[in-house]
């Protein structure tokens with residue numbers, strides 16, 4: 001028993017939103033009641049809680065579906081927790097940025113997997129969160145199910161992260177792996193990834209390195225305490241990596257990987273790099289891998305699926321954390 005009862009809004013009812021909403025409606029996180037879910041066209045609000053049966057079909061066909069934005073639920077204090085899972089939008093970060101600001105400024109806790117607002121407005125949002133006491137948790141934004149931000153928060157407090165280096169985008173890693181192992185050209189590997197649903201129809205954000213840059217920015221600011229912006233990241237994507245370059249690298253015992261790195265002097269770079277095959281971050285397929293170089297503990301590398309279903313684990317863990325903190329603050333017994 002957590003001793004608290006938080007009313008949650010899941011904003012964005014797509015791949016992640018559906019899974020998170022179902023998990024909450026089935027009571028996976030004690031202390032949280034799912035009272036609202038929203039998609040682009042409107043939302044459904046049930047103060048008594050949404051049931052699993054109601055989440056089976058299209059929420060737009062449920063009785064009481066309201067057309068328009070669910071922002072009034074935040075403005076009118078009808079929810080205690082916003083789980084923001086709308087699409088990542090560059091360059092504005094909207095509408096998620098406005099949703100998150102609206103929630104935080106009213107003391108409503110926020111959990112999100114949406115990279116854009118956290119990458120574009122990290123300082124502003126963390127200051128807002130500190131000023132109102134609302135929590136802002138975003139483990140799902142980077143590395144899918146790999147606990148990177150919380151690893152720093154909970155397990156590495158006695159150390160210092162000096163630099164970061166990693167593969168942060170599963171789509172480009174899949175393409176480069178197919179070029180490495182099967183000798184495919186970039187164009188063929190991309191088409192294959194699109195046919196398998198690994199790459200988007202418009203793959204620009206992934207292949208031109210922007211997705212990696214957003215994630216790197218989130219890690220640099222949250223894990224290393226820097227204050228960098230997107231324009232501070234030097235970005236080169238993989239669209240000009242040739243089959244010949246990959247094949248020559250392979251002959252030399254190397255692989256071409258899209259690497260995001262934060263150097264010890266705070267420079268952020270995203271670029272295709274040659275990586276030794278026995279380097280711990282040299283993972284293949286859709287895997288992600290990140291090495292934190294720590295002042296005392298040395299190198300620590302984490303490997304895992306960087307997107308898809310594992311991201312739900314990160315989001316639900318953040319929701320658990322909100323319940324734990326709220327339970328402690330209200331003097332109730334923690335979970």
Ligand SMILES: NC(=O)c1ccc[n+]([C@@H]2O[C@H](COP(=O)([O-])OP(=O)(O)OC[C@H]3O[C@@H](n4cnc5c(N)ncnc54)[C@H](OP(=O)(O)O)[C@@H]3O)[C@@H](O)[C@H]2O)c1
Nearest residue numbers: 012013014015016039040085086087088113114307308311
């Ligand atoms: N999928 C992953 O593996 C993954 C991993 C890490 C991070 N992320 C990030 O997590 C977020 C959600 O990802 P996803 O894969 O679940 O996305 P998705 O499948 O594209 O779903 C997005 C949902 O947001 C809704 N939406 C769009 N605009 C909205 C608005 N203004 N208000 C309310 N809802 C709105 C869409 O509504 P309709 O249903 O009406 O279209 C849809 O339900 C994205 O920012 C993504 O970058 C995803």
